[in-house]
Amino acid sequence: MDGNGLAERVIAGERRALAQAITLVESRRADHRAEAMGLVADLARTGREALRIGLSGTPGVGKSTFIESLGLMLVDQGLRVAVLAVDPSSARTGGSILGDKTRMERLSRTPHAFIRPSPSQTQLGGVARRTREAVSVCEAAGFDVVIIETVGVGQSETVVAEMSDLFLLLLAPGGGDELQGVKRGIMEIADLILVNKADGDLKPAATRTCADYAGALRLLRKRPEDPKDFPKAMMVSAMQAEGLETAWSEMQALAEWRKQSGHWVMRRAAQARHWFEEDVRQGLLARLTTDPVMIAQMEALGQAVIRGELTPGHAAADMLAALGQNGPSPLTKVG
DSSP states (O other), X not given: OOOTTHHHXXXXXXXXXXXXXXXXXXXXXXXXXXHHHHHHHHHHTTXXXXXXXXXXXXXXXXXXXXXXXXXXXXXXXXXXXXXXXXXXXXXXXXXXXXXXXXXXXXXXXXXXXXXXXXXXXXXXXXXXXXXXXXHHHHXXXXXXXXXXXXXXXXXXXXXXXXXXXXXXXXXXXXOTTHHHHXXXXXXXXXXXXXXXXOSGGGHHHHHHHHHHHHHHHHTSOOOTXXXXXXXXXXXXXXXXXXXXXXXXXXXXXXXXXXXXXXXXXXHHHHHHHHHHHHXXXXXXXXXXXXXXXXXXXXXXXXHHHHTTSSOHHHHHHHHHHHHHHTSOOOOOOOO
C-alpha cells in the first residue's frame, strides 16, 4: 500500500484517503505497521482534537439506533461525526460480522459523517488493537466527534475507556433486578448511564430503571476528574430522538469542566502511557509466536515442563531470561 501523500490527503478531508489510512493502521503486515506508525506520527502534527466518546451496552439495547440519532443531531448542528463500530470478528475469516453501515443507513448517507465497521480480530474484549490509531486518523481528518462503539461483551468497556474522553453506558428499561446484572466495574468507569427506549409503554419501566441507577451511582466513590453531579443517569429515546439534546449538553458540560480543571490533558497523557505499555506487551507476545528462536525455546521449555524436569515457574523464568538476552539493545538517552 503506497502511503505517499496519504497524510496530506487525510488532512485535506478526502474520504477515500481516510478509508485507506484506517485500512493501513489496521493491517497486521510488518511493512504496513512501519508505514502506519509513520503516518500516525505525521498526522499527530496537525494538533487536531475531537471529542472521543466511548459507548457500550448489551446487544439489543439500541446502540446503533442511538448513535445514528445522536450523529444526525450533531450533523444538523454543523459538526462532523466519525463512528468506529468495532464488530465481533468471524473466527473463520477474521472479517466483520455485523456490518454497521447497514444498521446506520441514514447516517452513512450523510456527507459530514463517516462510519467504519472494524473487525475486532480476536483481540481481548472485542476491541481492535489499532482502533486508537484509527481515532487519531479521524481527528486529523477534521472530525469534531469520534464515537467508538463496542460489542458490549467481556472487558471491551475498560479498553474503550482507555481511548475515550467520555464513556457512555446504554441500558434498556428493566426491573430493579437488572441492577445486579451490571458489573460494578462498568458503572465505575461510566460518565453517563443512559436508559434507552424511554417511550410508549416502556417509559414507566425506564423511569424506575433510571432512578435505580441514579441511586446506585450516589453510592460509588467520587472520582477526582468529575464535578459533583457526575456520573449521572438519564433517560433517552433513540427511536423518538427524545432526550438526546439534554444528554449532549451534559457531555459538553463534563468535557468543558475537565478541560478547565486540567483533567482532560492528564487523562489523555495517562492514556498515551497506557497504550505505550500495551504495545510493549503485545510486541513481546508477538515475538513468542513469530520469532523462530523464541518458538523453539518455548517448545523446548514446554516439553521440559511436561516431563517434570522443570516447574512452570522455573520454565517461565528461563523464557523471560531468553527474551531479555535476545532483546533489542538498550536505548540511548536522547539529549
